[in-house]
Amino acid sequence: MNAPFVGQPVPRAEDVRFLTGRARYVDDIRPEGALHAVIARSPYGHARLLGVNKASIEGLPGIVGVIAADDIAHLPAEIPIRLAPLEGFQRFLQRPLASDRVRFVGEAVALIVATSRHAAEDALEQLEVEYEPLPAVVTYDAAREGAELLFPEAGTNVATRYSASMGDADAAFARADLVIERHMTAHRHTALPLETRGLIAHEEADGILRCWGATKVTQWNRRALAVMLGRPEHSMDLIEVDVGGGFGAKGEFYPEDFLIPFAALRFGAPVKWIEDRREHLLTTNHSREMEATVAIAFARDGTMLGMRAKVSADMGAYVRTNGGVVPAKAAQFLPGPYRMKDVALDVEALLTNKTPVGTLRGPGRYEAHFFRERLIDLAAEELGLDPAEIRRRNLLRPEDMPWSIGHLVPYEPPSAVDSSDVPAAFDAVTDAIGYEELRWEVRKPQPDGRLHGIGLACFVESSGAGPSETARVELREDGGLRVISGVSTQGQGHQTVLSQIAADAFDGGVPPSEIELLNGTASLIEGGFGTYHSRAVVVGGSAIHLAARSLRAKLLRVAAARLQLRAEDLVLAEGHLRREGSVQKLAALAEVRGWMREAGETPDATETFKPDGRTYTCGAHAAHVAVDTETGQVEVLRYIASEDVGRAINPLMVHGQAIGAAVQGIGAVFLDELVYDENGQLLTGSLADYLVATSSCFPNIESITLENSPSTLNPLGAKGAGEGGVVACAAAIANAIADALRPLGVEINHLPLGPDRLLRLIPEKPAP
Amino acid sequence: MTPTESLSITLSVNGATVAREVPARLSLADFLREELRLTGTHLGCEHGVCGACTVLLDGEPVRACLMLAVQARGHSVTTVEGLTPAGGGLTPLQAAFQRHHAVQCGFCTPGMLMTATALLAGNPSPSAEQVRDALSGNICRCTGYVQIVEAVMDAAAGAEA
Structure with a gap:
C-alpha cells in the first residue's frame, strides 16, 4: 500500500x-501483592446514612481495612465539574463516599480492602450499615415541586435553569400559519x-502513584486527583491500557477514581x-432522560419560521463531571440543520434519586433530533406535504455556510456550522432507500399482514472540541516514527x-506499519486533553499532522545542509532520503537521524493545534419498518x-x-431502558433485564460516508465520524413507526418503543 | 464440602495438560484468567448473558463465568489463545475479522471467535441468518455486528474455496 495513506481502508x-x-485490559494486570477492593453501596434510593460499622467486619479472613466517609473528611473531596459548569451546579457535587445521606441506589458508602476479591466480597455481605429511608424523588414533577429535597440546604431540586435565544421567536410565531407543539420524552x-x-x-518505589485503567481525559483527571489527594500532579500518573469501549461513559472522574488511589496510599500496596x-x-453515568415541550411555527408552504422549547433533564442525584452537557446540547441542537433563525429555549436540570447522568455518544443530540423530527412529520401531515419535501424546503444549503447557530449555550461562545451540504446528505439516503417509490409501496396492504412505514430524519452534529491538542513526532533509531x-x-x-x-504528513516516507502511537496516559505529553466530542482525529490528528510536517521540514533542512543540496530537491520515500526525480537512495532515515544529532538538532518536533471553532457534520437517516400490530413487534427492514x-x-x-x-x-429505541420504581430502585440491574441489541436484532443497516464538505477549520478537512450514526436513530425509527401506524391514528411522542409500549398505543381491534 | 475447600483437578487447556488445586467456588473463567494467566477470556457480566467469556469445552461453546473450574475436570478447554496457529499468525477466521474491521474495542472479540469457530466446525457453510443466530448470545457494543457476520461468512467461503 502506498501514499497517500489518508483515504485508504x-x-x-x-x-x-x-x-x-x-x-491488555485493566483486569488483565495482576501486580504482585495486590489488594482487592469492593464497595459497599446504598440499597436505598434516598436515605439518611446513620453509620457504617467498620468493626462489624474487623478480623474477618483477609480483611485489610475499611474506608468510610470519616476517613476522607479532611480532604477537599468533592468531584469537580469538567464541562458545562452551569450556574448553581456547585451545590450538588458528589463526594466519593456518602457521609450523612445517600441519594441513589448504588451510591458508595464504604470501601472494603482485602487480600483477595473473594475475601472482600465475603466481608461485604457482613458489613453493617444503618440507614433511615426517606421518600424518593423519581419524577420530573416531584423534583420541581420539591416537597422532598435531595439537598435540603439548597432548598431546591432544580440544579439550574436558564433561557437562551436567537432572533425573535415571538415575531416568528405571530406570523405562523401553523404551530405544532407536543410534550415529548426521551428515556x-x-x-x-x-x-x-x-x-x-x-x-511505586520511585514515589509515583500510578493508576492503571484510566482513559478518556487522563490529564484532567490527574489534575482533579492531585487536588483531591493534596499531592503534586507530577507525583502521580494515570495510565491508559486497552479499553473495552467507552461511548462517553468510561473515563470520567468517578468516586472510585479517588477511592482506589486513596486506598493504595493508605495501605501502602497495590x-x-x-x-x-x-x-x-x-453507578456508571446514565444519560438521555429528558422531557421537552417543543413548538415549531410553520408557514403554509412548510417554511419553518421559528421554535420555542422548554427542555427538562433528569440529572439523577448529583451533578457529575459532565455538568450540564446533556440538557444544554439537547437545547442547542433542537433547531437542527434547518434555516430557522428565531428560537427561544428554556432549559432546566432537575435532581432525582437516580444514578447521576453524563454524556453518552451524541449527548443531547439523540433526544433533540427525535423531538424536532417528529414535529416536522406532524406538520407535513397537517400541511399536506410530503415529509421529504418539507425537509428539503428548510434544509441548510451549502451557500448558507458558515451558518450561525447563535449563542444558545451559556458556557460557550457563539458557534456556527462551518461547512455542510445537508441536501446532498439527505438525497443520498432518500435515493438509496428508493424513497419516491417506497413511500407509496408502504401504504399498500402488505403480504406479511404488517403495517409498513418509512421514516426520515436529518441532523447536524458538532465535533472537534478544543481547546487544543499537542503532538510530538520522533524519528526512531530504526528510521520509523x-x-x-x-x-x-x-x-x-x-x-x-x-x-x-x-x-x-511525512510524505509517505515512512509507512503506517513503521509508525507507533503512544497516547492516553496523562504524563506522556503536556497540552493533551483526551478524547471526547469526536476530537481525537479532528484535533489530535491535526496536531500530529503539524508535528510530522515540522519534523519533515527540520529533517530536510539538516539533510540539505549536509549534502549541500536544496531541501526542496529532497524527497522522503520508503524509509530513505532521495533526490527528486532520482531513484537513488541518498541515506536511510536512521542515518539522517544521526545527522540531525550531529547538527545539534533533536530528531523530533512538537506542535500544538488550536482550532478556531468546532466543526460540524451533517447527515440523514432513513428507516423502513414493519409493525406487527398484534404483538407490538417492529422489524427494521432497512436502515440507511x-x-x-x-x-x-x-x-x-x-x-x-x-x-x-x-x-x-436503534437498539436504544427498542431495548435499552433503565427503569426505576417509586422508591428509586433500579429494576433493570442485570443484562437479563437491561437489554441491548444482539446480532439477530438489526441485520439490515447501511451507512453512506460522504466527503462533500471538508472542514475549513483544520488542515485535514476532517470532522468527527463516531456520533452521526447514533444521533438521528430515535428520530428516524419513531417517524417510520408513526408512518406505519398512521391508519390507526397513533402518534409517537415518547421513547422507548418496545413492544409493550407500542401495544399500549395501538387501539384494540373491535370485536368482530 | 465448603465453597472455599480446595479440590485437585486435571484438564487439558489448549492442548496441554494442566493439574491444579483450586477452591470449589472458583469459576472456570477466573481459573483461566488468574491461575493460568490466559487473559484473552474476558468477563463482561459474570451472569452468562454477554458471551465475552465463551470458551470451547470439548469443542462446544460454554460460558466460562457460569462454570466452576472443578466442573472442567477431565475435559478439554480451548481459549482464544489456543486458536492461533503454532508459530504465530492468524487463523483464516481471525484474519477475516481483521480484513472486515470486525474488531473495535476487542473486548467481545475472543468470545465471538470461539462461538464462530464452533459454528464453522459444525456447519462449514452457514447462511448469514445462521451466523447471526449462532452469535446472538455474544454481545458487541461497538460494531453493530454487520462486519462480524461478514467476516464469519468470508472465512467460511474461504475455507470452501
Missing part, C-alpha cells in the same frame, strides 16, 4: 493483539461498554478494583488512523444513515463507526 494494525487474546439508558470500569493504583456489571448499571499524542483510545483504532495521518464527515481518513473505520453507532442508537 487500511486494516487496523492493533487488531492482532485483540484477535489472539494478547490485549434513560446508558452506554454499556462491554468492559466495565476498573482501576489499579499503586505508589489496590485493584474491577466494577461488576450490577455496579456498572447502578513514534507519535506521542494527548488523545486517548477506548477501542476506536487510533493507532491505525493517526498513523495514516502521520505517514502522509449518511454522514458528511468532511474527509474520511480511513473509510473502513468510518463505516464501522457509523454502523456500530446506528445499531446502538
Whole structure:
C-alpha cells in the first residue's frame, strides 16, 4: 500500500493483539501483592446514612481495612465539574463516599480492602450499615415541586435553569400559519461498554502513584486527583491500557477514581478494583432522560419560521463531571440543520434519586433530533406535504455556510456550522432507500399482514472540541516514527488512523506499519486533553499532522545542509532520503537521524493545534419498518444513515463507526431502558433485564460516508465520524413507526418503543 | 464440602495438560484468567448473558463465568489463545475479522471467535441468518455486528474455496 495513506481502508494494525487474546485490559494486570477492593453501596434510593460499622467486619479472613466517609473528611473531596459548569451546579457535587445521606441506589458508602476479591466480597455481605429511608424523588414533577429535597440546604431540586435565544421567536410565531407543539420524552439508558470500569493504583518505589485503567481525559483527571489527594500532579500518573469501549461513559472522574488511589496510599500496596456489571448499571453515568415541550411555527408552504422549547433533564442525584452537557446540547441542537433563525429555549436540570447522568455518544443530540423530527412529520401531515419535501424546503444549503447557530449555550461562545451540504446528505439516503417509490409501496396492504412505514430524519452534529491538542513526532533509531499524542483510545483504532495521518504528513516516507502511537496516559505529553466530542482525529490528528510536517521540514533542512543540496530537491520515500526525480537512495532515515544529532538538532518536533471553532457534520437517516400490530413487534427492514464527515481518513473505520453507532442508537429505541420504581430502585440491574441489541436484532443497516464538505477549520478537512450514526436513530425509527401506524391514528411522542409500549398505543381491534 | 475447600483437578487447556488445586467456588473463567494467566477470556457480566467469556469445552461453546473450574475436570478447554496457529499468525477466521474491521474495542472479540469457530466446525457453510443466530448470545457494543457476520461468512467461503 502506498501514499497517500489518508483515504485508504487500511486494516487496523492493533487488531492482532485483540484477535489472539494478547490485549491488555485493566483486569488483565495482576501486580504482585495486590489488594482487592469492593464497595459497599446504598440499597436505598434516598436515605439518611446513620453509620457504617467498620468493626462489624474487623478480623474477618483477609480483611485489610475499611474506608468510610470519616476517613476522607479532611480532604477537599468533592468531584469537580469538567464541562458545562452551569450556574448553581456547585451545590450538588458528589463526594466519593456518602457521609450523612445517600441519594441513589448504588451510591458508595464504604470501601472494603482485602487480600483477595473473594475475601472482600465475603466481608461485604457482613458489613453493617444503618440507614433511615426517606421518600424518593423519581419524577420530573416531584423534583420541581420539591416537597422532598435531595439537598435540603439548597432548598431546591432544580440544579439550574436558564433561557437562551436567537432572533425573535415571538415575531416568528405571530406570523405562523401553523404551530405544532407536543410534550415529548426521551428515556434513560446508558452506554454499556462491554468492559466495565476498573482501576489499579499503586505508589511505586520511585514515589509515583500510578493508576492503571484510566482513559478518556487522563490529564484532567490527574489534575482533579492531585487536588483531591493534596499531592503534586507530577507525583502521580494515570495510565491508559486497552479499553473495552467507552461511548462517553468510561473515563470520567468517578468516586472510585479517588477511592482506589486513596486506598493504595493508605495501605501502602497495590489496590485493584474491577466494577461488576450490577455496579456498572447502578453507578456508571446514565444519560438521555429528558422531557421537552417543543413548538415549531410553520408557514403554509412548510417554511419553518421559528421554535420555542422548554427542555427538562433528569440529572439523577448529583451533578457529575459532565455538568450540564446533556440538557444544554439537547437545547442547542433542537433547531437542527434547518434555516430557522428565531428560537427561544428554556432549559432546566432537575435532581432525582437516580444514578447521576453524563454524556453518552451524541449527548443531547439523540433526544433533540427525535423531538424536532417528529414535529416536522406532524406538520407535513397537517400541511399536506410530503415529509421529504418539507425537509428539503428548510434544509441548510451549502451557500448558507458558515451558518450561525447563535449563542444558545451559556458556557460557550457563539458557534456556527462551518461547512455542510445537508441536501446532498439527505438525497443520498432518500435515493438509496428508493424513497419516491417506497413511500407509496408502504401504504399498500402488505403480504406479511404488517403495517409498513418509512421514516426520515436529518441532523447536524458538532465535533472537534478544543481547546487544543499537542503532538510530538520522533524519528526512531530504526528510521520509523513514534507519535506521542494527548488523545486517548477506548477501542476506536487510533493507532491505525493517526498513523495514516502521520505517514502522509511525512510524505509517505515512512509507512503506517513503521509508525507507533503512544497516547492516553496523562504524563506522556503536556497540552493533551483526551478524547471526547469526536476530537481525537479532528484535533489530535491535526496536531500530529503539524508535528510530522515540522519534523519533515527540520529533517530536510539538516539533510540539505549536509549534502549541500536544496531541501526542496529532497524527497522522503520508503524509509530513505532521495533526490527528486532520482531513484537513488541518498541515506536511510536512521542515518539522517544521526545527522540531525550531529547538527545539534533533536530528531523530533512538537506542535500544538488550536482550532478556531468546532466543526460540524451533517447527515440523514432513513428507516423502513414493519409493525406487527398484534404483538407490538417492529422489524427494521432497512436502515440507511449518511454522514458528511468532511474527509474520511480511513473509510473502513468510518463505516464501522457509523454502523456500530446506528445499531446502538436503534437498539436504544427498542431495548435499552433503565427503569426505576417509586422508591428509586433500579429494576433493570442485570443484562437479563437491561437489554441491548444482539446480532439477530438489526441485520439490515447501511451507512453512506460522504466527503462533500471538508472542514475549513483544520488542515485535514476532517470532522468527527463516531456520533452521526447514533444521533438521528430515535428520530428516524419513531417517524417510520408513526408512518406505519398512521391508519390507526397513533402518534409517537415518547421513547422507548418496545413492544409493550407500542401495544399500549395501538387501539384494540373491535370485536368482530 | 465448603465453597472455599480446595479440590485437585486435571484438564487439558489448549492442548496441554494442566493439574491444579483450586477452591470449589472458583469459576472456570477466573481459573483461566488468574491461575493460568490466559487473559484473552474476558468477563463482561459474570451472569452468562454477554458471551465475552465463551470458551470451547470439548469443542462446544460454554460460558466460562457460569462454570466452576472443578466442573472442567477431565475435559478439554480451548481459549482464544489456543486458536492461533503454532508459530504465530492468524487463523483464516481471525484474519477475516481483521480484513472486515470486525474488531473495535476487542473486548467481545475472543468470545465471538470461539462461538464462530464452533459454528464453522459444525456447519462449514452457514447462511448469514445462521451466523447471526449462532452469535446472538455474544454481545458487541461497538460494531453493530454487520462486519462480524461478514467476516464469519468470508472465512467460511474461504475455507470452501
